[in-house]
Amino acid sequence: MASLTVTDEQIRATPAKVIQPAWVRVMHWINAFAMILMILSGWQIYNASPLFGFSFPREYTLGGWLGGGLLWHFAAMWLLMINGLAYLVTGFATGRFAKKLLPITASGVLHDVRAALTFKLGHDDLTVYNYVQRLLYAGIIVVGVLIVLSGLAMWKPVQLYYLVMLFGDYPTARYVHFFCMAAICAFLVIHVLLALLVPKSLRAMIIGR
Amino acid sequence: MAKRSFLIPGVDKRLLIKDSIKTMPDVTRRRFIAGGASLGALTLLTGCDVVDSSSAEEMLKQVSKFNDAVQAFIFNPDALAPTFPESAITKPFPFNAYYDLDDAPDVDGKDWKLEVRGLVDNKKSWTLDELYQLPQVTQVTRHICVEGWSAIGSWTGTPLRDFLKLIGADTRAKYVWFQCADKDGYNSPLDMRSALHPQTQMTFKYANEILPRAYGFPMKIRVPTKLGFKNPKYVVSMEVTNDYKGGYWEDQGYNSFSGS
Numbered sequence A: 001m002a003s004l005t006v007t008d009e010q011i012r013a014t015p016a017k018v019i020q021p022a023w024v025r026v027m028h029w030i031n032a033f034a035m036i037l038m039i040l041s042g043w044q045i046y047n048a049s050p051l052f053g054f055s056f057p058r059e060y061t062l063g064g065w066l067g068g069g070l071l072w073h074f075a076a077m078w079l080l081m082i083n084g085l086a087y088l089v090t091g092f093a094t095g096r097f098a099k100k101l102l103p104i105t106a107s108g109v110l111h112d113v114r115a116a117l118t119f120k121l122g123h124d125d126l127t128v129y130n131y132v133q134r135l136l137y138a139g140i141i142v143v144g145v146l147i148v149l150s151g152l153a154m155w156k157p158v159q160l161y162y163l164v165m166l167f168g169d170y171p172t173a174r175y176v177h178f179f180c181m182a183a184i185c186a187f188l189v190i191h192v193l194l195a196l197l198v199p200k201s202l203r204a205m206i207i208g209r
Numbered sequence B: 001m002a003k004r005s006f007l008i009p010g011v012d013k014r015l016l017i018k019d020s021i022k023t024m025p026d027v028t029r030r031r032f033i034a035g036g037a038s039l040g041a042l043t044l045l046t047g048c049d050v051v052d053s054s055s056a057e058e059m060l061k062q063v064s065k066f067n068d069a070v071q072a073f074i075f076n077p078d079a080l081a082p083t084f085p086e087s088a089i090t091k092p093f094p095f096n097a098y099y100d101l102d103d104a105p106d107v108d109g110k111d112w113k114l115e116v117r118g119l120v121d122n123k124k125s126w127t128l129d130e131l132y133q134l135p136q137v138t139q140v141t142r143h144i145c146v147e148g149w150s151a152i153g154s155w156t157g158t159p160l161r162d163f164l165k166l167i168g169a170d171t172r173a174k175y176v177w178f179q180c181a182d183k184d185g186y187n188s189p190l191d192m193r194s195a196l197h198p199q200t201q202m203t204f205k206y207a208n209e210i211l212p213r214a215y216g217f218p219m220k221i222r223v224p225t226k227l228g229f230k231n232p233k234y235v236v237s238m239e240v241t242n243d244y245k246g247g248y249w250e251d252q253g254y255n256s257f258s259g260s
Protein backbone atom coordinates (compact mmCIF):
# COMPACT_ATOMS: atom_id res chain seq x y z
CA MET A 1 0.00 0.00 0.00
CA ALA A 2 2.75 2.37 1.03
CA SER A 3 4.66 1.98 -2.17
CA LEU A 4 1.47 2.51 -4.18
CA THR A 5 0.85 5.80 -2.42
CA VAL A 6 4.35 6.92 -3.22
CA THR A 7 3.79 6.13 -6.88
CA ASP A 8 0.57 8.15 -6.90
CA GLU A 9 2.36 11.10 -5.39
CA GLN A 10 5.11 10.77 -7.91
CA ILE A 11 2.60 10.85 -10.73
CA ARG A 12 0.97 13.94 -9.29
CA ALA A 13 4.35 15.61 -8.77
CA THR A 14 5.63 15.05 -12.32
CA PRO A 15 2.92 15.74 -14.90
CA ALA A 16 3.06 13.36 -17.85
CA LYS A 17 5.40 14.58 -20.54
CA VAL A 18 3.84 16.20 -23.59
CA ILE A 19 4.84 14.05 -26.55
CA GLN A 20 3.20 16.07 -29.29
CA PRO A 21 2.78 19.78 -28.62
CA ALA A 22 -0.61 21.30 -29.38
CA TRP A 23 0.51 23.17 -32.51
CA VAL A 24 1.78 19.94 -34.08
CA ARG A 25 -1.48 18.15 -33.30
CA VAL A 26 -3.73 20.90 -34.60
CA MET A 27 -1.72 21.42 -37.77
CA HIS A 28 -1.32 17.69 -38.34
CA TRP A 29 -5.07 17.05 -38.33
CA ILE A 30 -5.86 20.12 -40.40
CA ASN A 31 -3.27 18.86 -42.87
CA ALA A 32 -4.74 15.35 -42.91
CA PHE A 33 -8.22 16.78 -43.59
CA ALA A 34 -6.98 19.16 -46.29
CA MET A 35 -4.87 16.41 -47.92
CA ILE A 36 -7.86 14.09 -48.17
CA LEU A 37 -9.99 16.83 -49.73
CA MET A 38 -7.18 17.61 -52.17
CA ILE A 39 -6.67 13.97 -53.11
CA LEU A 40 -10.36 13.18 -53.66
CA SER A 41 -11.01 16.35 -55.66
CA GLY A 42 -7.72 15.85 -57.49
CA TRP A 43 -8.88 12.42 -58.63
CA GLN A 44 -12.01 14.05 -60.04
CA ILE A 45 -9.86 16.49 -62.01
CA TYR A 46 -7.54 13.70 -63.17
CA ASN A 47 -10.51 11.77 -64.53
CA ALA A 48 -11.37 14.64 -66.89
CA SER A 49 -8.17 13.97 -68.80
CA PRO A 50 -6.29 10.93 -67.45
CA LEU A 51 -2.52 10.86 -67.75
CA PHE A 52 -2.47 7.09 -67.76
CA GLY A 53 -4.76 4.31 -68.94
CA PHE A 54 -6.98 4.37 -65.88
CA SER A 55 -9.45 6.55 -64.04
CA PHE A 56 -10.26 6.75 -60.35
CA PRO A 57 -13.57 5.20 -59.29
CA ARG A 58 -16.29 7.83 -59.09
CA GLU A 59 -17.18 6.85 -55.53
CA TYR A 60 -13.80 8.10 -54.40
CA THR A 61 -13.93 11.44 -56.10
CA LEU A 62 -15.18 14.72 -54.74
CA GLY A 63 -17.31 17.28 -56.53
CA GLY A 64 -19.60 15.25 -58.81
CA TRP A 65 -18.04 16.55 -62.03
CA LEU A 66 -14.92 18.38 -63.18
CA GLY A 67 -16.26 21.83 -62.26
CA GLY A 68 -17.16 20.68 -58.75
CA GLY A 69 -13.82 18.94 -58.30
CA LEU A 70 -12.01 22.12 -59.28
CA LEU A 71 -14.04 24.17 -56.81
CA TRP A 72 -13.12 21.80 -53.99
CA HIS A 73 -9.48 21.64 -55.06
CA PHE A 74 -9.06 25.41 -55.24
CA ALA A 75 -10.83 25.87 -51.92
CA ALA A 76 -8.98 23.17 -49.96
CA MET A 77 -5.68 24.39 -51.40
CA TRP A 78 -5.86 27.47 -49.17
CA LEU A 79 -6.28 25.33 -46.08
CA LEU A 80 -3.41 23.08 -47.19
CA MET A 81 -1.06 25.92 -48.14
CA ILE A 82 -1.66 28.20 -45.17
CA ASN A 83 -1.53 25.34 -42.68
CA GLY A 84 1.50 23.80 -44.38
CA LEU A 85 3.35 27.09 -44.42
CA ALA A 86 2.57 27.67 -40.74
CA TYR A 87 3.82 24.14 -39.95
CA LEU A 88 7.06 24.67 -41.88
CA VAL A 89 7.75 28.05 -40.29
CA THR A 90 6.98 26.79 -36.78
CA GLY A 91 8.89 23.56 -37.37
CA PHE A 92 12.03 25.43 -38.33
CA ALA A 93 11.63 28.32 -35.88
CA THR A 94 11.12 26.12 -32.81
CA GLY A 95 13.93 23.80 -33.84
CA ARG A 96 11.51 20.87 -33.88
CA PHE A 97 12.57 19.70 -37.34
CA ALA A 98 16.26 19.80 -36.43
CA LYS A 99 15.63 18.05 -33.12
CA LYS A 100 13.12 15.40 -34.18
CA LEU A 101 13.89 14.70 -37.83
CA LEU A 102 17.67 15.03 -37.90
CA PRO A 103 20.11 13.50 -38.33
CA ILE A 104 19.04 10.96 -40.92
CA THR A 105 21.89 8.58 -41.65
CA ALA A 106 21.96 5.72 -44.14
CA SER A 107 23.23 3.30 -41.50
CA GLY A 108 20.58 4.42 -39.05
CA VAL A 109 17.81 3.93 -41.62
CA LEU A 110 19.17 0.52 -42.65
CA HIS A 111 19.40 -0.58 -39.05
CA ASP A 112 15.86 0.51 -38.22
CA VAL A 113 14.36 -0.92 -41.40
CA ARG A 114 15.95 -4.28 -40.56
CA ALA A 115 14.68 -4.01 -36.99
CA ALA A 116 11.19 -3.08 -38.19
CA LEU A 117 11.01 -6.01 -40.59
CA THR A 118 11.94 -8.40 -37.82
CA PHE A 119 9.52 -6.69 -35.41
CA LYS A 120 12.33 -5.60 -33.13
CA LEU A 121 11.80 -1.87 -33.52
CA GLY A 122 10.83 -0.49 -30.13
CA HIS A 123 8.43 2.36 -29.52
CA ASP A 124 9.08 2.84 -25.82
CA ASP A 125 10.08 6.47 -26.13
CA LEU A 126 7.55 8.21 -28.35
CA THR A 127 9.39 11.51 -28.07
CA VAL A 128 12.20 10.19 -30.25
CA TYR A 129 11.48 9.27 -33.86
CA ASN A 130 13.42 6.29 -35.17
CA TYR A 131 15.25 6.56 -38.47
CA VAL A 132 12.40 5.12 -40.51
CA GLN A 133 10.04 7.69 -39.05
CA ARG A 134 12.53 10.50 -39.63
CA LEU A 135 13.04 9.51 -43.24
CA LEU A 136 9.33 9.14 -43.92
CA TYR A 137 8.36 12.40 -42.21
CA ALA A 138 11.16 14.49 -43.72
CA GLY A 139 10.44 12.86 -47.09
CA ILE A 140 6.73 13.53 -47.00
CA ILE A 141 7.34 17.15 -46.00
CA VAL A 142 9.52 17.56 -49.10
CA VAL A 143 6.83 15.86 -51.21
CA GLY A 144 4.25 18.21 -49.68
CA VAL A 145 6.32 21.20 -50.75
CA LEU A 146 6.76 19.74 -54.25
CA ILE A 147 3.08 19.00 -54.73
CA VAL A 148 2.16 22.56 -53.77
CA LEU A 149 4.84 24.06 -56.04
CA SER A 150 3.85 21.91 -59.02
CA GLY A 151 0.20 22.73 -58.34
CA LEU A 152 0.94 26.45 -58.29
CA ALA A 153 2.94 26.08 -61.51
CA MET A 154 -0.10 24.55 -63.22
CA TRP A 155 -2.51 27.05 -61.74
CA LYS A 156 -0.51 30.10 -62.82
CA PRO A 157 1.80 28.95 -65.64
CA VAL A 158 2.16 32.50 -66.98
CA GLN A 159 2.38 34.53 -63.77
CA LEU A 160 4.58 31.93 -62.06
CA TYR A 161 6.53 30.98 -65.15
CA TYR A 162 9.76 30.44 -63.20
CA LEU A 163 7.98 27.69 -61.26
CA VAL A 164 7.06 25.98 -64.53
CA MET A 165 10.71 26.27 -65.59
CA LEU A 166 11.71 24.56 -62.36
CA PHE A 167 9.84 21.48 -63.52
CA GLY A 168 10.78 21.83 -67.19
CA ASP A 169 7.43 22.52 -68.80
CA TYR A 170 3.73 22.46 -68.11
CA PRO A 171 3.08 18.77 -68.93
CA THR A 172 6.02 17.72 -66.73
CA ALA A 173 4.63 19.72 -63.82
CA ARG A 174 1.44 17.68 -64.26
CA TYR A 175 3.36 14.42 -63.95
CA VAL A 176 5.29 15.70 -60.94
CA HIS A 177 1.99 16.66 -59.30
CA PHE A 178 0.56 13.23 -60.01
CA PHE A 179 3.56 11.31 -58.66
CA CYS A 180 3.64 13.44 -55.52
CA MET A 181 -0.01 12.53 -54.99
CA ALA A 182 0.87 8.86 -55.48
CA ALA A 183 3.71 9.19 -52.94
CA ILE A 184 1.37 10.81 -50.42
CA CYS A 185 -1.19 8.03 -50.88
CA ALA A 186 1.48 5.39 -50.37
CA PHE A 187 2.74 7.26 -47.30
CA LEU A 188 -0.80 7.57 -45.99
CA VAL A 189 -1.41 3.81 -46.18
CA ILE A 190 1.81 2.93 -44.34
CA HIS A 191 1.47 5.84 -41.93
CA VAL A 192 -2.08 5.03 -40.86
CA LEU A 193 -1.26 1.34 -40.59
CA LEU A 194 1.68 2.05 -38.32
CA ALA A 195 -0.34 4.51 -36.25
CA LEU A 196 -2.92 1.80 -35.67
CA LEU A 197 -0.22 -0.74 -34.80
CA VAL A 198 1.15 1.62 -32.15
CA PRO A 199 -2.08 3.11 -30.77
CA LYS A 200 -0.32 5.11 -28.07
CA SER A 201 1.34 7.16 -30.84
CA LEU A 202 -2.10 7.91 -32.21
CA ARG A 203 -3.28 8.85 -28.75
CA ALA A 204 -0.31 11.21 -28.41
CA MET A 205 -1.15 12.80 -31.73
CA ILE A 206 -4.69 13.41 -30.49
CA ILE A 207 -4.38 14.33 -26.83
CA GLY A 208 -0.68 15.12 -26.69
CA ARG A 209 0.53 12.49 -24.21
CA MET B 1 -30.79 21.65 -45.36
CA ALA B 2 -30.70 18.40 -47.25
CA LYS B 3 -28.88 15.96 -45.07
CA ARG B 4 -27.44 13.10 -47.00
CA SER B 5 -26.09 9.86 -45.68
CA PHE B 6 -24.75 7.51 -48.28
CA LEU B 7 -23.16 4.87 -46.16
CA ILE B 8 -22.68 2.52 -49.07
CA PRO B 9 -21.82 4.46 -52.16
CA GLY B 10 -23.07 2.67 -55.22
CA VAL B 11 -26.56 1.83 -54.10
CA ASP B 12 -28.00 5.29 -54.27
CA LYS B 13 -30.01 6.05 -57.37
CA ARG B 14 -28.51 9.48 -57.59
CA LEU B 15 -25.17 7.86 -58.27
CA LEU B 16 -26.52 6.27 -61.41
CA ILE B 17 -27.58 9.66 -62.66
CA LYS B 18 -24.08 10.92 -62.14
CA ASP B 19 -22.69 8.67 -64.82
CA SER B 20 -24.54 10.61 -67.44
CA ILE B 21 -23.76 14.10 -66.29
CA LYS B 22 -20.51 14.54 -68.10
CA THR B 23 -22.40 14.44 -71.35
CA MET B 24 -25.13 16.66 -70.01
CA PRO B 25 -24.11 20.29 -70.29
CA ASP B 26 -27.04 21.95 -68.67
CA VAL B 27 -27.96 23.67 -65.49
CA THR B 28 -28.87 20.51 -63.62
CA ARG B 29 -25.17 19.84 -63.39
CA ARG B 30 -24.73 22.67 -60.96
CA ARG B 31 -26.51 20.72 -58.33
CA PHE B 32 -23.89 18.01 -58.38
CA ILE B 33 -21.03 20.14 -57.18
CA ALA B 34 -21.20 19.11 -53.57
CA GLY B 35 -23.55 16.19 -53.79
CA GLY B 36 -23.62 12.55 -54.54
CA ALA B 37 -20.83 10.06 -54.39
CA SER B 38 -18.34 12.68 -53.37
CA LEU B 39 -19.99 13.10 -50.05
CA GLY B 40 -20.46 9.38 -49.77
CA ALA B 41 -16.72 8.94 -49.83
CA LEU B 42 -16.18 11.73 -47.35
CA THR B 43 -18.85 10.33 -45.09
CA LEU B 44 -17.21 6.93 -45.19
CA LEU B 45 -13.79 8.32 -44.42
CA THR B 46 -14.79 10.55 -41.59
CA GLY B 47 -17.65 8.49 -40.24
CA CYS B 48 -19.88 11.52 -40.05
CA ASP B 49 -21.79 13.78 -42.33
CA VAL B 50 -19.42 16.70 -42.36
CA VAL B 51 -20.67 18.51 -45.39
CA ASP B 52 -24.20 19.57 -45.96
CA SER B 53 -24.54 19.90 -49.70
CA SER B 54 -26.22 23.27 -50.01
CA SER B 55 -24.04 25.06 -47.50
CA ALA B 56 -20.93 23.41 -48.93
CA GLU B 57 -21.93 24.65 -52.35
CA GLU B 58 -22.43 28.18 -51.06
CA MET B 59 -19.03 28.06 -49.37
CA LEU B 60 -17.38 26.81 -52.57
CA LYS B 61 -18.97 29.61 -54.60
CA GLN B 62 -17.70 32.21 -52.17
CA VAL B 63 -14.19 30.76 -52.26
CA SER B 64 -14.32 30.77 -56.07
CA LYS B 65 -15.20 34.48 -55.99
CA PHE B 66 -12.33 35.02 -53.60
CA ASN B 67 -10.09 33.14 -56.04
CA ASP B 68 -11.24 35.48 -58.83
CA ALA B 69 -10.08 38.42 -56.75
CA VAL B 70 -6.77 36.77 -55.87
CA GLN B 71 -6.08 35.98 -59.53
CA ALA B 72 -6.97 39.52 -60.63
CA PHE B 73 -4.61 40.77 -57.95
CA ILE B 74 -1.63 38.67 -59.04
CA PHE B 75 -2.33 39.18 -62.76
CA ASN B 76 0.58 41.09 -64.23
CA PRO B 77 -0.50 42.74 -67.49
CA ASP B 78 3.10 42.71 -68.71
CA ALA B 79 3.80 39.03 -68.01
CA LEU B 80 3.82 37.28 -71.37
CA ALA B 81 2.78 33.70 -71.98
CA PRO B 82 5.82 31.73 -73.12
CA THR B 83 6.18 31.41 -76.89
CA PHE B 84 7.57 28.41 -78.71
CA PRO B 85 9.31 27.61 -81.98
CA GLU B 86 7.13 26.29 -84.81
CA SER B 87 8.72 22.89 -84.33
CA ALA B 88 7.05 22.62 -80.92
CA ILE B 89 3.52 22.84 -82.36
CA THR B 90 1.27 19.92 -81.39
CA LYS B 91 0.09 17.97 -84.43
CA PRO B 92 -2.72 17.43 -84.89
CA PHE B 93 -3.97 20.19 -82.64
CA PRO B 94 -6.96 18.70 -80.76
CA PHE B 95 -10.53 19.69 -81.49
CA ASN B 96 -12.34 20.12 -78.20
CA ALA B 97 -15.89 21.16 -77.43
CA TYR B 98 -18.94 19.81 -75.65
CA TYR B 99 -20.20 18.65 -79.07
CA ASP B 100 -18.75 16.65 -81.97
CA LEU B 101 -17.02 18.33 -84.84
CA ASP B 102 -20.00 17.46 -87.06
CA ASP B 103 -22.18 19.60 -84.81
CA ALA B 104 -19.79 22.54 -84.66
CA PRO B 105 -21.18 25.83 -85.94
CA ASP B 106 -20.86 26.10 -89.71
CA VAL B 107 -20.59 29.82 -90.30
CA ASP B 108 -20.86 31.33 -93.79
CA GLY B 109 -18.03 33.84 -93.95
CA LYS B 110 -19.81 35.97 -96.56
CA ASP B 111 -22.87 36.61 -94.38
CA TRP B 112 -21.06 36.77 -91.07
CA LYS B 113 -20.55 40.11 -89.36
CA LEU B 114 -18.91 40.86 -86.06
CA GLU B 115 -21.34 42.90 -84.01
CA VAL B 116 -19.90 45.45 -81.61
CA ARG B 117 -22.00 46.66 -78.70
CA GLY B 118 -21.87 48.45 -75.38
CA LEU B 119 -19.45 51.11 -74.24
CA VAL B 120 -17.80 51.85 -77.60
CA ASP B 121 -17.80 54.98 -79.79
CA ASN B 122 -18.23 53.18 -83.09
CA LYS B 123 -20.81 50.41 -83.04
CA LYS B 124 -20.55 49.52 -86.71
CA SER B 125 -20.51 45.81 -87.54
CA TRP B 126 -17.46 44.38 -89.24
CA THR B 127 -17.37 42.05 -92.22
CA LEU B 128 -14.68 39.43 -92.45
CA ASP B 129 -13.00 41.25 -95.35
CA GLU B 130 -12.81 44.43 -93.30
CA LEU B 131 -11.31 42.59 -90.37
CA TYR B 132 -8.77 40.85 -92.61
CA GLN B 133 -7.45 44.34 -93.56
CA LEU B 134 -6.27 44.98 -89.98
CA PRO B 135 -2.61 44.36 -89.11
CA GLN B 136 -2.03 40.81 -87.88
CA VAL B 137 0.58 39.10 -85.76
CA THR B 138 1.36 35.44 -85.16
CA GLN B 139 1.88 33.74 -81.82
CA VAL B 140 2.94 30.20 -81.00
CA THR B 141 1.69 29.59 -77.49
CA ARG B 142 0.41 26.83 -75.25
CA HIS B 143 -3.33 26.31 -75.03
CA ILE B 144 -4.19 24.88 -71.61
CA CYS B 145 -7.52 23.18 -71.10
CA VAL B 146 -9.42 23.22 -67.83
CA GLU B 147 -9.36 19.41 -68.08
CA GLY B 148 -5.60 19.43 -67.68
CA TRP B 149 -4.30 18.63 -71.17
CA SER B 150 -2.45 21.22 -73.14
CA ALA B 151 -1.27 21.73 -76.72
CA ILE B 152 0.92 24.21 -78.53
CA GLY B 153 -0.56 25.97 -81.54
CA SER B 154 0.05 28.84 -83.93
CA TRP B 155 -2.56 31.61 -84.07
CA THR B 156 -2.57 34.66 -86.28
CA GLY B 157 -4.75 37.73 -85.93
CA THR B 158 -5.21 41.26 -84.66
CA PRO B 159 -4.35 42.13 -81.07
CA LEU B 160 -7.67 42.73 -79.36
CA ARG B 161 -6.37 45.86 -77.67
CA ASP B 162 -5.65 47.44 -81.08
CA PHE B 163 -9.19 46.69 -82.17
CA LEU B 164 -10.66 48.04 -78.93
CA LYS B 165 -8.71 51.26 -79.50
CA LEU B 166 -9.91 51.41 -83.10
CA ILE B 167 -13.57 51.22 -82.15
CA GLY B 168 -13.16 53.66 -79.28
CA ALA B 169 -13.96 51.23 -76.52
CA ASP B 170 -14.11 52.51 -72.96
CA THR B 171 -11.19 50.50 -71.62
CA ARG B 172 -12.11 51.44 -68.06
CA ALA B 173 -15.12 49.14 -68.41
CA LYS B 174 -14.84 45.86 -66.55
CA TYR B 175 -15.50 43.27 -69.23
CA VAL B 176 -15.57 42.41 -72.87
CA TRP B 177 -18.36 39.88 -73.27
CA PHE B 178 -18.26 37.54 -76.25
CA GLN B 179 -21.13 35.68 -77.82
CA CYS B 180 -20.73 32.78 -80.19
CA ALA B 181 -22.58 31.06 -83.01
CA ASP B 182 -22.97 27.80 -81.07
CA LYS B 183 -26.56 26.69 -81.05
CA ASP B 184 -26.88 26.90 -77.26
CA GLY B 185 -25.35 30.35 -77.35
CA TYR B 186 -21.86 29.92 -75.97
CA ASN B 187 -20.63 33.07 -74.32
CA SER B 188 -17.87 34.16 -72.02
CA PRO B 189 -16.82 37.31 -70.21
CA LEU B 190 -13.22 38.51 -70.38
CA ASP B 191 -11.97 40.95 -67.77
CA MET B 192 -10.68 44.17 -69.33
CA ARG B 193 -7.09 43.81 -68.15
CA SER B 194 -6.84 40.41 -69.83
CA ALA B 195 -8.57 41.84 -72.92
CA LEU B 196 -5.85 44.50 -73.11
CA HIS B 197 -3.02 42.01 -72.62
CA PRO B 198 -0.59 42.30 -75.56
CA GLN B 199 -1.04 38.64 -76.53
CA THR B 200 -4.84 38.61 -76.49
CA GLN B 201 -5.85 38.26 -80.09
CA MET B 202 -8.78 38.24 -82.51
CA THR B 203 -7.67 35.17 -84.37
CA PHE B 204 -8.34 34.63 -88.07
CA LYS B 205 -5.75 32.01 -88.94
CA TYR B 206 -4.46 28.79 -87.50
CA ALA B 207 -1.02 27.61 -88.67
CA ASN B 208 -1.07 30.38 -91.31
CA GLU B 209 -4.27 29.05 -92.89
CA ILE B 210 -7.71 30.62 -92.65
CA LEU B 211 -9.10 29.41 -89.32
CA PRO B 212 -10.72 26.04 -90.03
CA ARG B 213 -14.20 25.24 -88.77
CA ALA B 214 -12.80 22.99 -86.06
CA TYR B 215 -10.86 25.84 -84.49
CA GLY B 216 -13.58 28.47 -84.64
CA PHE B 217 -14.11 29.91 -88.14
CA PRO B 218 -14.47 32.77 -88.79
CA MET B 219 -13.05 34.26 -85.59
CA LYS B 220 -11.73 33.00 -82.31
CA ILE B 221 -10.50 35.00 -79.35
CA ARG B 222 -7.12 33.66 -78.37
CA VAL B 223 -6.17 34.49 -74.79
CA PRO B 224 -2.96 32.66 -73.88
CA THR B 225 -3.28 33.90 -70.29
CA LYS B 226 -6.59 32.08 -69.83
CA LEU B 227 -7.79 28.48 -69.82
CA GLY B 228 -9.19 27.22 -73.12
CA PHE B 229 -12.86 27.67 -72.30
CA LYS B 230 -12.20 31.40 -72.02
CA ASN B 231 -10.91 31.42 -75.62
CA PRO B 232 -14.29 31.53 -77.41
CA LYS B 233 -14.63 30.23 -80.97
CA TYR B 234 -17.19 31.14 -83.68
CA VAL B 235 -17.49 34.61 -82.13
CA VAL B 236 -20.38 36.70 -83.46
CA SER B 237 -20.40 39.68 -81.14
CA MET B 238 -18.48 41.52 -78.50
CA GLU B 239 -19.89 43.85 -75.92
CA VAL B 240 -17.90 46.24 -73.76
CA THR B 241 -19.70 46.34 -70.45
CA ASN B 242 -19.46 46.93 -66.74
CA ASP B 243 -21.96 44.18 -66.02
CA TYR B 244 -20.98 40.64 -65.25
CA LYS B 245 -23.11 38.74 -67.74
CA GLY B 246 -21.94 35.26 -66.93
CA GLY B 247 -20.75 32.63 -69.35
CA TYR B 248 -21.60 29.19 -70.64
CA TRP B 249 -19.16 27.33 -68.40
CA GLU B 250 -18.73 30.04 -65.79
CA ASP B 251 -22.43 29.72 -64.92
CA GLN B 252 -22.00 25.99 -64.37
CA GLY B 253 -19.23 26.47 -61.86
CA TYR B 254 -15.91 26.87 -63.64
CA ASN B 255 -13.97 29.60 -61.94
CA SER B 256 -14.72 32.80 -63.80
CA PHE B 257 -11.26 34.35 -63.90
CA SER B 258 -9.54 31.06 -64.80
CA GLY B 259 -6.37 32.89 -65.66
CA SER B 260 -2.94 31.46 -66.03
Ligand code: HEM
Binding pocket: A024, A028, A031, A032, A035, A036, A100, A126, A129, A133, A137, A138, A140, A141, A144, A184, A188, A191, A192, A195, A201, A202, A203, A205
Ligand atom coordinates in the same frame (compact mmCIF):
# COMPACT_ATOMS: atom_id res chain seq x y z
C1 HEM C 1 -5.78 10.63 -41.57
C2 HEM C 1 -4.84 9.81 -41.37
C3 HEM C 1 -3.63 10.10 -40.51
C4 HEM C 1 -3.37 9.56 -39.30
C5 HEM C 1 -4.26 8.58 -38.53
C6 HEM C 1 -2.10 10.08 -38.85
C7 HEM C 1 -1.49 9.77 -37.66
C8 HEM C 1 -0.27 10.26 -37.21
C9 HEM C 1 0.35 9.96 -35.96
C10 HEM C 1 -0.24 9.01 -34.91
C11 HEM C 1 1.52 10.62 -35.90
C12 HEM C 1 2.56 10.56 -34.78
C13 HEM C 1 3.29 9.32 -35.10
C14 HEM C 1 4.58 9.18 -34.37
O1 HEM C 1 4.66 9.43 -33.18
O2 HEM C 1 5.50 8.81 -35.10
C15 HEM C 1 1.68 11.37 -37.11
C16 HEM C 1 2.75 12.20 -37.41
C17 HEM C 1 2.95 12.81 -38.65
N1 HEM C 1 2.10 12.71 -39.74
FE1 HEM C 1 0.26 11.83 -39.77
N2 HEM C 1 -1.60 10.91 -39.81
C18 HEM C 1 -2.50 10.97 -40.86
C19 HEM C 1 -2.36 11.70 -42.04
C20 HEM C 1 -1.20 12.36 -42.42
C21 HEM C 1 -0.99 12.98 -43.70
C22 HEM C 1 -2.02 13.02 -44.85
C23 HEM C 1 0.27 13.51 -43.69
C24 HEM C 1 1.00 14.24 -44.79
C25 HEM C 1 0.82 14.11 -46.04
C26 HEM C 1 0.84 13.22 -42.41
C27 HEM C 1 2.11 13.61 -42.04
C28 HEM C 1 2.65 13.43 -40.79
C29 HEM C 1 3.93 14.01 -40.35
C30 HEM C 1 4.87 14.87 -41.20
C31 HEM C 1 4.11 13.63 -39.01
C32 HEM C 1 5.25 14.04 -38.09
C33 HEM C 1 4.80 15.34 -37.46
C34 HEM C 1 5.84 16.01 -36.60
O3 HEM C 1 6.47 15.33 -35.79
O4 HEM C 1 5.98 17.25 -36.72
N3 HEM C 1 -0.07 12.52 -41.66
N4 HEM C 1 0.55 11.13 -37.89
